[in-house]
Amino acid sequence: xxxxxxxxxxxxxxxxxxxxxxxxxxxxxxxxxxxxxxxxxxxxxxxxxxxxxxxxxxxxxxxxxxxxxxxxxxxxxxxxxxxxxxxxxxxxxxxxxxxxxxxxxxxxxxxxxxxxxxxxxxxxxxxxxxxxxxxxxxxxxxxxxxxxxxxxxxxxxxxxxxxxxxxxxxxxxxxxxxxxxxxxxxxxxxxxxxxxxxxxxxxxxx
Amino acid sequence: xxxxxxxxxxxxxxxxxxxxxxxxxxxxxxxxxxxxxxxxxxxxxxxxxxxxxxxxxxxxxxxxxxxxxxxxxxxxxxxxxxxxxxxxxxxxxxxxxxxxxxxxxxxxxxxxxxxxxxxxxxxxxxxxxxxxxxxxxxxxxxxxxxxxxxxxxxxxxxxxxxxxxxxxxxxxxxxxxxxxxxxxxxxxxxxxxxxxxxxxxxxxxxxxxxxxxxxxxxxxxxxxxxxxxxxxxxxxxxxxxxxxxxxxxxxxxxxxxxxxxxxxxxxxxxxxxxxxxxxxxxxxxxxxxxxxxxxxxxxxxxxxxxxxxxxxxxxxxxxxxxxxxxxxxxxxxxxxxxxxxxxxxxxxxxxxxxxxxxxxxxxxxxxxxxxxxxxxxxxxxxxxxxxxxxxxxxxxxxxxxxxxxxxx
Numbered sequence: 001x002x003x004x005x006x007x008x009x010x011x012x013x014x015x016x017x018x019x020x021x022x023x024x025x026x027x028x029x030x031x032x033x034x035x036x037x038x039x040x041x042x043x044x045x046x047x048x049x050x051x052x053x054x055x056x057x058x059x060x061x062x063x064x065x066x067x068x069x070x071x072x073x074x075x076x077x078x079x080x081x082x083x084x085x086x087x088x089x090x091x092x093x094x095x096x097x098x099x100x101x102x103x104x105x106x107x108x109x110x111x112x113x114x115x116x117x118x119x120x121x122x123x124x125x126x127x128x129x130x131x132x133x134x135x136x137x138x139x140x141x142x143x144x145x146x147x148x149x150x151x152x153x154x155x156x157x158x159x160x161x162x163x164x165x166x167x168x169x170x171x172x173x174x175x176x177x178x179x180x181x182x183x184x185x186x187x188x189x190x191x192x193x194x195x196x197x198x199x200x201x202x203x204x205x206x
Numbered sequence: 207x208x209x210x211x212x213x214x215x216x217x218x219x220x221x222x223x224x225x226x227x228x229x230x231x232x233x234x235x236x237x238x239x240x241x242x243x244x245x246x247x248x249x250x251x252x253x254x255x256x257x258x259x260x261x262x263x264x265x266x267x268x269x270x271x272x273x274x275x276x277x278x279x280x281x282x283x284x285x286x287x288x289x290x291x292x293x294x295x296x297x298x299x300x301x302x303x304x305x306x307x308x309x310x311x312x313x314x315x316x317x318x319x320x321x322x323x324x325x326x327x328x329x330x331x332x333x334x335x336x337x338x339x340x341x342x343x344x345x346x347x348x349x350x351x352x353x354x355x356x357x358x359x360x361x362x363x364x365x366x367x368x369x370x371x372x373x374x375x376x377x378x379x380x381x382x383x384x385x386x387x388x389x390x391x392x393x394x395x396x397x398x399x400x401x402x403x404x405x406x407x408x409x410x411x412x413x414x415x416x417x418x419x420x421x422x423x424x425x426x427x428x429x430x431x432x433x434x435x436x437x438x439x440x441x442x443x444x445x446x447x448x449x450x451x452x453x454x455x456x457x458x459x460x461x462x463x464x465x466x467x468x469x470x471x472x473x474x475x476x477x478x479x480x481x482x483x484x485x486x487x488x489x490x491x492x493x494x495x496x497x498x499x500x501x502x503x504x505x506x507x508x509x510x511x512x513x514x515x516x517x518x519x520x521x522x523x524x525x526x527x528x529x530x531x532x533x534x535x536x537x538x539x540x541x542x543x544x545x546x547x548x549x550x551x552x553x554x555x556x557x558x559x560x561x562x563x564x565x566x567x568x569x570x571x572x573x574x575x576x577x578x579x580x581x582x583x584x585x586x587x588x589x590x591x592x593x594x595x596x597x598x599x600x601x602x603x604x605x606x607x608x609x610x611x612x613x614x
Binding site (some may be wrong): 022023024025026028050051052053054056058059071073075077080082084104105106108109113117130131132133134141142146148150 | 263264267269271272273275276307308310432434435436437448450455456545546547548549550557559561563571572574576580581583584585588613614
């Protein structure tokens, strides 16, 4: 194993087409989606980045393209440094990425979570199910067009739903954890409301 | 090193594909005393032997990452309490450092010393809880009563420091909620002095206990390679013999000034993980004593964080500049530059990471919480296979996870 991993030099030598990415701390790279696995493999086998710390995604918001970016954080147990890879998903409606589960079993749950929260499908994943939300949940909650208050959905168990006629209802959380005063809309009451995509005054996007 | 990984089929999948009459599928949890919260294990059993395991997580999912995108940085501090709710102070510190790295802020020595102090106190309190619960899981009730007595003393200290026993919310971006109270440091020192003999007494109940050894030694073995490949961190990784501790290897908060040892296991079984936690508590006391010995004076918040940390109260009431500053901080939040930062802290349960993506302004665009319990649990489908059903209880106890952090 390489003693002192230098991610930047290694990537520049092996993948000259990979560009750097602005970062406040660790070396970071923007990788084309079709080369992600090759870069990850090189970093693992030659760079000494033996730990897959995290896989997550960023939604740039509806209307922007590329909309979804997948992020990998790797760590080296020998050099004690991190490296960050980012790859934009080509399709905005049906985002997809190759799966890193063959390289690290740790990727299994991280990719399930990214699928659950953002709807990114990881090609080659052995068991791509939802992990935090229940199976059959119809939305991807961390997408920017999903409101903070949530959306009304059916209960996961049809028997319970039929018996109780209960539903998962939107919570009065819009604009923050405090309930606004009666007679005002929540987004007026909370100046810091960041979720402007769908409030009481602007219609739900169809 | 050219390793490729494959996964065994999940319990649900094998049961659906080929229902084997001699096998039984049971659900362990979500409300089972040994699952420490709301973890559910779908187990496929052949007699007493587990042939497939499928952890079902998410019962405690509250959408913390979504909530973070909709509030200012300081408003999210109370939510970090509720991640690993057995060590809220350590979560507060990890989150504050992540955001401070984004803001490029350096904390004064006194603030760092207080943060090290509370991180180590949180580690002791979390390990005491984990140890007590582990004891109960394998039938040693007494340990729980001993550790909870000590934990109660710590909670009194936390209450005096932060005003809350459990949900402390002690850090702020750019500093702390308040300085340490008068005489508090002395009481921390007194706690350490009486704690060490109590700890030895408690550990002596287990370390050479024949029943405990039978239940843990050689049980739930996690190989070194697997621990790394599955992204395990904290005592679970060190129990498998990997000497990785971010306090040593990526020091933050001035951990490099303190002398301490990183205990590692040799076999990676439940017993080694127990031994690691026990030794970590001793080492935490060692760190706390060093902090107390040279406790720095000066500021407990970053004075140059003028656009981030709230100005002193007496200034707000007397000076226009500070009044406006305070108003802007309350209404719009601290203004942080655009950028992205990933910071991991060595928390009691493992490496807690925050990935903060800012587009400028007072609200993060994306905040990803990399929780150690989530990663530590992902190895369950592998280690459960082939184990006896009763050993799953030991295994879960030794992994010491918290579902609040796993599900976020």
